[in-house]
Amino acid sequence: MSAIASPTAAVVPTTCHEQAAAIQAVAHASMANAIRALAMDAVEQAKSGHPGLPMGAADVATVLFTKFLKFDPADPAWPDRDRFVLSAGHGSMLIYALLYLTGYPAMTIDQIKRFRQLGSITAGHPEYGHTPGIETTTGPLGQGLANAVGMAIAERHLAAEFGGIVDHKTYVLASDGDLMEGISQEAIALAGHLKLSRLIVLFDDNGISIDGALSLADSVDQVKRFEAAGWAASRVDGHDPQALAAALEKAQSADRPVLIACKTTIGFGAPTKAGKSSSHGSPLGADEIKGAREKLGWSHAPFEIPPDILAAWRKAGGRSKSAHADWTKRMTTLDAGKRSEFERRMKGDVPKLSEAIAAVKQSLAATPKEIATRTACEFALESLIPALPEMVGGSADLTGSNNTRTKSMKAISASDYSGRFIHYGVREHGMAAAMNGMALHGGIIPYSGTFLVFSDYCRPAIRLAALMGKRVIHIMTHDSIGLGEDGPTHQPVEHLAALRAIPNLLVFRPCDAVETAECWQLALEAKDRPSVLALTRQNLPQLSQNFLETNRCAAGAYEIAAADGKAEVSIFATGSEVAIAVEAKKMLAAKDIATRVVSAPCFELLLEAPETARRAVIGDANVKVGVEAAIRQGWDAIIGSDGVFVGMTSFGASAPYKDLYKHFGITPEAVADAALRKLGKA
Ligand SMILES: Cc1ncc(C[n+]2csc(CCOP(=O)(O)OP(=O)(O)O)c2C)c(N)n1
Ligand SMILES: [Mg+2]
Numbered sequence: 001m002s003a004i005a006s007p008t009a010a011v012v013p014t015t016c017h018e019q020a021a022a023i024q025a026v027a028h029a030s031m032a033n034a035i036r037a038l039a040m041d042a043v044e045q046a047k048s049g050h051p052g053l054p055m056g057a058a059d060v061a062t063v064l065f066t067k068f069l070k071f072d073p074a075d076p077a078w079p080d081r082d083r084f085v086l087s088a089g090h091g092s093m094l095i096y097a098l099l100y101l102t103g104y105p106a107m108t109i110d111q112i113k114r115f116r117q118l119g120s121i122t123a124g125h126p127e128y129g130h131t132p133g134i135e136t137t138t139g140p141l142g143q144g145l146a147n148a149v150g151m152a153i154a155e156r157h158l159a160a161e162f163g164g165i166v167d168h169k170t171y172v173l174a175s176d177g178d179l180m181e182g183i184s185q186e187a188i189a190l191a192g193h194l195k196l197s198r199l200i201v202l203f204d205d206n207g208i209s210i211d212g213a214l215s216l217a218d219s220v221d222q223v224k225r226f227e228a229a230g231w232a233a234s235r236v237d238g239h240d241p242q243a244l245a246a247a248l249e250k251a252q253s254a255d256r257p258v259l260i261a262c263k264t265t266i267g268f269g270a271p272t273k274a275g276k277s278s279s280h281g282s283p284l285g286a287d288e289i290k291g292a293r294e295k296l297g298w299s300h301a302p303f304e305i306p307p308d309i310l311a312a313w314r315k316a317g318g319r320s321k322s323a324h325a326d327w328t329k330r331m332t333t334l335d336a337g338k339r340s341e342f343e344r345r346m347k348g349d350v351p352k353l354s355e356a357i358a359a360v361k362q363s364l365a366a367t368p369k370e371i372a373t374r375t376a377c378e379f380a381l382e383s384l385i386p387a388l389p390e391m392v393g394g395s396a397d398l399t400g401s402n403n404t405r406t407k408s409m410k411a412i413s414a415s416d417y418s419g420r421f422i423h424y425g426v427r428e429h430g431m432a433a434a435m436n437g438m439a440l441h442g443g444i445i446p447y448s449g450t451f452l453v454f455s456d457y458c459r460p461a462i463r464l465a466a467l468m469g470k471r472v473i474h475i476m477t478h479d480s481i482g483l484g485e486d487g488p489t490h491q492p493v494e495h496l497a498a499l500r501a502i503p504n505l506l507v508f509r510p511c512d513a514v515e516t517a518e519c520w521q522l523a524l525e526a527k528d529r530p531s532v533l534a535l536t537r538q539n540l541p542q543l544s545q546n547f548l549e550t551n552r553c554a555a556g557a558y559e560i561a562a563a564d565g566k567a568e569v570s571i572f573a574t575g576s577e578v579a580i581a582v583e584a585k586k587m588l589a590a591k592d593i594a595t596r597v598v599s600a601p602c603f604e605l606l607l608e609a610p611e612t613a614r615r616a617v618i619g620d621a622n623v624k625v626g627v628e629a630a631i632r633q634g635w636d637a638i639i640g641s642d643g644v645f646v647g648m649t650s651f652g653a654s655a656p657y658k659d660l661y662k663h664f665g666i667t668p669e670a671v672a673d674a675a676l677r678k679l680g681k682a
Contacts, residue, residue, distance in 0.1 A: 150437020186430025192230025402449025556606025
């Protein structure tokens, strides 16, 4: 079809200059066609996958990887590599083809042949940690773009401290879907505001999504949109290697983030499906592939890359060897202290953590505090921030409410990236995804704040942090009806259960200032998973007043108040409800009912503990009562289906919090009554 004039089109060159250009054009086209062929063959063999994007974006990727991207296949974790994020993860065969062609040792042709099969490293969508060279897990559209903003922030922040050993760019390939997702607005607005000039987004502007032409659902002028957010934006023909190279060249020295909208044809080369959504997400079929081979002038067998083309690609893969060697040399000439500090941060070790936490706990033992756990969080941060310079905090416009900013913290700004606090603006989703990007970049432990009820706005990014196994820490305050007057829109009820449902996420709900410090320690020690700390707005008594070196929260749950004699009743509670449970215990004791109270700040740690330890904490009292100002879901794992639960069964209401606790029956009296009823003594 005429709409897809190929760069291979034979035009007889006349002058020397034209000849050289022609050779280069032919070489470029062959290299790009190698991507196209691998993509269509792998998808065909897997009988599933997305050939359209890799075929359409092959020219863009070829120019980027052969001329601009700084990377070394021999060392996919080289800290100063440019990051490449395939935000449109459905186009995974594009990156797998690139990893194979440029010579990442793990990405063999056999892996390409086993695209989407169990045990291969060529999963349906790119997965971080599963495949060397994949910088972030993508697939949920928009996330990769927002991760990249975090990566670009991390690069500038670390460069401000470590100078020239941190000097790289972040490139993104984003699709129409990426830019339609709401998260993209949050991400581009933040990037524009912070003038992240080393962030370069290549937009696969193919005008097609799954339902058909983009015009069915979208009429945004993306260039104007990005410009409005403070980006430099331009349009190029995404099949013209010279134009692409010129645009990328210009982007190298930009003073703001750059969007290059690359007009492409989805499924480029496919005789009947190019330019159509039918090439987006299913195998092309034997006839179409045969036609594409003819159209592209690609006569090689499936999965066969001719030696000269493979050699050209491998050469491209070796382009940054000298840059890598220079960097290694620069590292050796760096001040030894700075160098080891950089290496420590990139490894993510936290040697000074226990000391900092011990100091907090000692101080709390000396002067107990009846404060909200959000305030206790700030108290812990006053020790943690100086001890762990890799911590970069923030808030989604709730800094004063989340208590995530200590007195000494300077904010990051476009003119000074050395600060350690980020005003994310009212952008919870973009914030959570940017935090993932920072953690993925390495060298930073991001933490941030919003209200627990808005964890829903962060959830897709939190889920990906859990899937990727990255240490990001979400401080989520105002964690129940205990926030009071703001009412049910702001009172989380189902959020703890919903967060506990995410595998590999630690959900902490500390009951006092001591537990808050201990939960911080556990979150920071959890190198390979994210955490949420659910904290109160209202003051809570400090239940643990003696200094204990051990971190009792590490067990997930522990007996905070023992029974006098053999317990008839075990009351399990979290956060603000632990103090209520302790009062209920006293009421039951007055009736000669031996009762113990277990604080359960982290269900995940309890449930993954060895069976004997778990049984010992859960105990064998006849009556088990759970207390949490939230829904019951998840509690049966602790109290059993016969257990009694005192919590919420509806949304909350707007009133002073003490009235709400009475209104919803979450009081010491109600807990004691529930236990008595179950004992048949009410
Ligand atoms: C958050 C999210 N919603 C929906 C999808 C399913 N999905 C995958 S690709 C796509 C849109 C395809 O259009 P585009 O992004 O332009 O990619 P192209 O077809 O051009 O390759 C959709 C809706 C997804 N991956 N992520
Ligand atoms: Mg598209």
